[in-house]
Amino acid sequence: MARVWIEDRETHADYQLAMENWQAAKRKGSKRQPPGRWRVRWYGPDNKGKALTFQKLPQAEAEVGALTARLAKGSYRDPKQGKTLFSEVAEEWHGALRKPVERTRNDYRELLDLYVIPKWGTWQVAAIRWEDVSAWLTELGKQPGKRGKVLSAARVEKVHLVASMVMKRALQAGRVHANPFAGHELAKSEDDDEHVYLTHEQLAALADAAGEYRTLILVLGYCGIRWSEATALKVGRLQLEQRRLRIVQAHTRVTGGMKLGPVKNHEKRSVPLLRSLVELVKPLVEGRAASALVFAGADGTHLRYGTWRPEFDAAVEEAGLSGLGITPHKLRHTAASLAIAAGADVKVVQLMLGHKSAAMTLDVYGHLFPDRLDEVADALEVGRRSAVLARTAEV
Known part of the structure; x- marks a missing residue:
């Protein structure tokens, strides 16, 4: 076990010289503190000797107690690292x-x-x-x-x-024994991302009003992928026979513009594509290179959000959906709500949206999942009745 002890420096030559220098400086008006007489010495977990000096014995004794306890519990931190x-x-x-x-x-x-x-x-x-x-x-x-x-x-x-x-x-890194930034209560932020859940009819109206971007609206509203993921989707990552979109990249803003990078949370995934959407997507990919963007701007390059957003807002107004606060990103909420209403479980919705965990999906959309307490109770009732009938037959 590591040793910790106190050393009295009163008879040490270096301490006596330090005291003489301090007294001389004091006579000249210096207000610095005298050198420490009591030295606490110990061996850390690395088996290297360490030391701290104190002016008063009680201070040194308190440090010995603290060091001994931390070394015994494994919570020791080198004071110099701090x-x-x-x-x-x-x-x-x-x-x-x-x-x-x-x-x-x-x-x-x-x-x-x-x-x-x-x-x-x-x-x-x-x-x-x-x-x-x-x-x-x-x-x-x-x-x-x-x-x-x-x-x-x-x-x-x-x-x-x-x-x-x-x-x-x-x-x-062992520089502190606790994180002083942990355990603080922070003010709750106002939810400026008010969820909007469109019905099938409302989504269809919005898509129809979007003209050439009809398919993009439907993919956002039914597949739940992010705008940055939709605009990074390449022809070679569409698996139309399997009705899947392979989401592996997203556009991200960097200094000087946009670039392709990994998806959020690094959650690469395959997203299901409705049969009806397969037929709409086919014309966008047939005869095109695998590296081409499915949803591109007029010049075939990245479809920029700032350029496209006015067209989206115009479609929202034409569809009679103004005032709902609908945005391209909020179409993810519509995709989630429609999937849940169709019977999708939380794990499916998590994978579709690319959430890091099912817990996150429940935090955001838990209120949309149907209350299944009665369903569970009914199933238990069936089991109980079967057991009772079997027991009665034996009697």
Whole structure:
């Protein structure tokens, strides 16, 4: 077991010299503290000797107790590691990001530079306390953001997430023993993504009003793929005989424009295609190269959202759906609701939408799944009656 002990430096030559220098400086008006007489020494998990000095014996004894407990529990952290600046850990964390797509990494970089590092960059990671973070979060909700407006609850939540992930790295690297950014209650954001669930009839009306983009509207409304995934869909990834769309890429915004990248959550998937939609899609793919985009702009390149959105809004108005707040992205909600109404279970809906987990799907659409309590009770009733009848027959 690791040893921890206290060493009295009173008779040590280096301590005596340090005291003489301190006394001489004091006579000249210096207000610095005297050197520590009591040295706490110990061996860490790496079997390397370490030491800290204290002016008073009770302080040293308290440190011995704390170190002994942490070493016994396996929660020991080298005090010197805790002196690492937050900004240094932040750069390590951002530089080591592997899974997020380029756009997400750029978003993290912006949040670091605008809000996180200006506040915490010069702090030693071990010096940050939970109450410091709590006060900061309260202040964040009152200060203007990049565009001069007060930060929304959703924006504050993202800033907090980035700061917490940086400190999580410090925790995993052994620089701190707890994450002071964890366990904070954040303000709830107003749901600006109010769900809109179109009926089959409303979706058909919208598609008919969209003219040449009729098929695109129907694919969005029945397959539930994201706009960025639909505009990245290539001819070679349509499996029309199997009635499947293979979703493996999405367009993402980067500095200087758009580029193809992995899908959100890296959830590659096959999405079912209605038989009636197969016939509508065929003319868009026949005779075209496998690398060609199925839904492309007039010049055959990426269909840009900003260019296409006015046409979509015009179709919404012509279909008599103005006022519902329908957007291309919200057609995913329609796809989910129609699939659930058709009897799809949560796992099917999760795979169709590309959610990371079924739990996420339930969080978003759980209220749409029918209450099956009566169905379960009826099935149990059948089983009970069968058992009762069998028992009666035996008697």
